[in-house]
Amino acid sequence: MASIKDVAKLAGVSVATVSRVLNDKGYVGQRTRELVEQAIKELNYKPNEVARSLFKKQSNTIGLIVPDIMNPFFPELARAVEDTASKFGYNVILCNSDEDKVKEQTYLDMLQQNYVTGIIVSSNTMTATQIEELNIPVVSIDREISKGLPTIVVENSKGAGVATDFLINKGCRRIAHIRGPQGVVNADERCEGYREVVHQEPWFNESYIINGDYDMESSIEATLELLTIHPEIDGIFAANDIMAIGAMKAAYQLGKRIPEELSIIGFDGIKLSSVTIPELTTIVQPIYELGEKATTMLVSLMNREEVGQTYYRLDVELIERNST
Structure with a gap:
């Protein structure tokens, strides 16, 4: 060489x-x-990029911090970020935080030590103070961290309302909600969207809301308990697709037919939702656009270019398939 x-x-x-x-x-x-x-x-x-980074105190690398790489939503998001960054001549360091504050700070320290030029982060635990101390451009994606920080999210509450209304229009009379973790912004917004539709229904019961922790295994266990206690439930809105898939497995284990006895709808629109049996009806986020827009904005900020709009709330779309 x-x-x-x-x-x-x-x-x-x-x-x-x-x-x-x-x-x-x-x-x-x-x-x-x-x-x-x-x-x-x-x-x-x-x-030698390492040597150049040490000399210039910056690199052609950006960081991407996500909370759970096992959730297919985030690899799809990472693909969009990597594709877009590559077009601008940047590499991407992917960090999986597991929503762990200590691990998150360790990654922030590592990224600084590698002189990354900017960071895209999806976090519910990172603070505005941590971001200010980085002294480099940061864009928040999927979850809002603080007012004033460049952020790209979607219409979570609206999408949840659309999903719940859809189940009602399909003839469901007892609709449950598998929510994401308490305190996670988009999980709270999706739960609120569900509540807005059902809170005045005479059949609504607080025990119809269960926590699936944005995790498939947790969703299976929670759904088994939910349907055992409330066999009258005939519709489920899950706050993400992998929890919806978990709910489908639980229904299968209990001998409930989908959609004849139980309709299920998810949220995200991951590619996996189109290959389940039955295929999953879902609220589709523009995942690629989220990653593309966040990366483009970050590059503009890193280049000190004028950025007119720094907050986006992208729309979502219902895709009907065979689970409803």
Whole structure:
């Protein structure tokens, strides 16, 4: 592998001159620049990005912190971020926080030590103070962290209301909700959207709301308990698709037919929802657009470009399939 010294020797210049060309910093004559660029091409020289980062105190890398890489929503989001970052010439470091404050801070420290230029984060535990201390651009995605921080989310409450109304219009008369973790912003918003539709219904019971913790296994256990206590339930709105899939498995274990005896709708629109049996009706988030827009905004902020709008609440869409 060629070194910067090999480039300098072939071009007949000093290492410092090659460095100025690589970093586009300092004066280099046009003819000299052409000689260096030709030598780089001939030797197929690849600059040492680690060394360049140490020298410049910044890199062509951004960080992405997500709470649960096992949830298919986040790998799909990460794909959009990586695709978009690549178009702008940036690499992505993916960090899985497990919603753990200590782990989250460890990742923030690591990203700073690697001189990342900016960070995209989905978190319910990170604070505005932590972000201010980073002193680099940060964009919040999927969950709002603080007012004033560039943020991209979706219409969670509206989507939940649409899902619940849809089940009512399908003829469901006892609709339960599998919610996400207490205190997680989008989980609270989706639960509130469900409540807005059902709170005045004579059949509504607080015990129709159970916590599935945004997790498939937790959802299976919670749904088994729910349907055992309340066999009259004929509709379930789950706050994400993997909990809806868990609810489908629980219904199967109890011998309930979907959708003849129990209709189930999810939220997210992950690709997995279209290959379950039956295929899952869901509220679709524009996952790719979320990642693309967040990354584009972050790059603009890193380049100190004018960013007119820094808060987006994207719309969602109901896709009807065979689970309802």
